Amino acid sequence: MTNAASDVNARPSASDAPLTHPQHRPHEARRAALACMLTLAAALGIGRFAFTPLLPLMLHGGGLDLRHGSWLASLNYAGYFVGAMGCAALRFAPARVVRAGLVATALLTVVMGVTQQFWLWAIVRFVAGAVSAATFVFASQWGLRRLTQLGAHAWSGVIYTGPGVGIVATGLLVSAAGGLGARAGWIGFGLVCALIVAIVWPVFVETPPVAPAAAATANPASAQSSTRASRADAFWLVALYGVPGFGYIITATFLPVIARHALPGSIWPDLFWPMFGAALIVGALCAARLPLHWDNRLLLAACYVLQALGIASGIVWPNALGFSLGSVLIGLPFTAITLFAMREARIMRGDHAAALMGYATGAYGIGQILGPLVAAPLAASSGSFSPSLWLAALTLVAGAAGLVWRTVRSGQQVR
Secondary structure, three states, X not given: OOOHHHOOOOOOOHHHOOOOOHHHHHHHHHHHHXXXXXXXXXXXXXXXXXXXXXXXXXXXXXXXXHHHHHHHHHHHHHHHHHHHHHHHHOOOOHHHHHHHHHHHHHHXXXXXXXXXOHHHHXXXXXXXXXXXXXXXXXXXXXXXXXXXXXXXXXXXXXXXXXXXXXXXXXXXXXXXXXXXXXXXXHHHHHHHHHHHHHHHOOOOOOOOOOOOOOHHHOOHHHHHHHHOOOHHHHHHHHHHHHHHHHHHHHHHHHHHHHHHHHOOOOXXXXXXXXXXXXXXXXXXXXXOOOOOOOOHHHHHHHHHHHXXXXXXXXXXXXXXXXXXXXXXXXXXXXXXXXXXHHHHHHHHHHHHOHHHHHHHHHHHHHHHHHHHHHHHHHHHHHOOOHHHHHHHHHHHHHHHHHHHHHHHHOOOOOO
């Protein structure tokens, strides 16, 4: 088996060659893409991000305060960091890891609802973060290889709508049934995960290798790998990829709390998180269709600026319009950022991009860990989330400037 952390970065191999029998491709490609989409909806949309809409209910129920809520968020992101970095050491078949990850996600989500002890919540959120990272990496590897075998690359965008689907579903369900409380929410989402396990379980099987195809199936990016493999470029990709981890996570963690404080008694706060997820879905589909010859670093810079504008809109206009615009602008580039960074790593290192992407994912995870830990003390001392949000927006702008600077410095304009 190839290195698990290679994810989508590895060049197609003999086992990636398109399968024969073209008449079977549309059905098989759709089945694989939708299974991966549901997997990411469970592992990320529920396993990681259900905490966001449920946090106000946990705070309101008296079992948690903002400081401890920030710790839970950061522990989850720390688990994600550990899980992502640990994928390189795993030597299991991708389908087996995906199945195990989904079962674990369902169980861990239910446990959040059946206990009220903070120390147990802390353990569960950390483990859930690690599980979601491993499930994401191996589902991506399995799904994108399967689509390559089927010659159906266009379906890859569908896979990465999964987190958005999960975010929309959790946000709307909490809005509709929030009166039942956080415990019912966690248990209900755990049962939803169990249903997803039953649906996708038959799909995740290891496919046998097939005969090598013509050279036309080779990765076009590999031809350029030797031209952009400098250590400086790799260092700056890792460092600057960590910027959006810090930039978006404060809003992503505390958006419902911020909105409820700004709009007391309004129905709008329950809708901003689903808006974020819907925008993520649109962004994932659109990013997959952008021309491959466009410079990924400049695309990343544009994404950073969009997210900075989204954060600023909620500060400047703390009303329904400002928060709606912010949700959309932060959500649109959310998955695109990962896609563009993975493409750039492949251009730099070709078949050897796994380590580079592992380091980049680690930097992103560090940014996510720091975000809530910075936001909560600033909010407590100032009585507002505005200082931490401005810091996040300025960090994103600085990251965008850094990407443009590296593009100019390395002499690479839009390809």
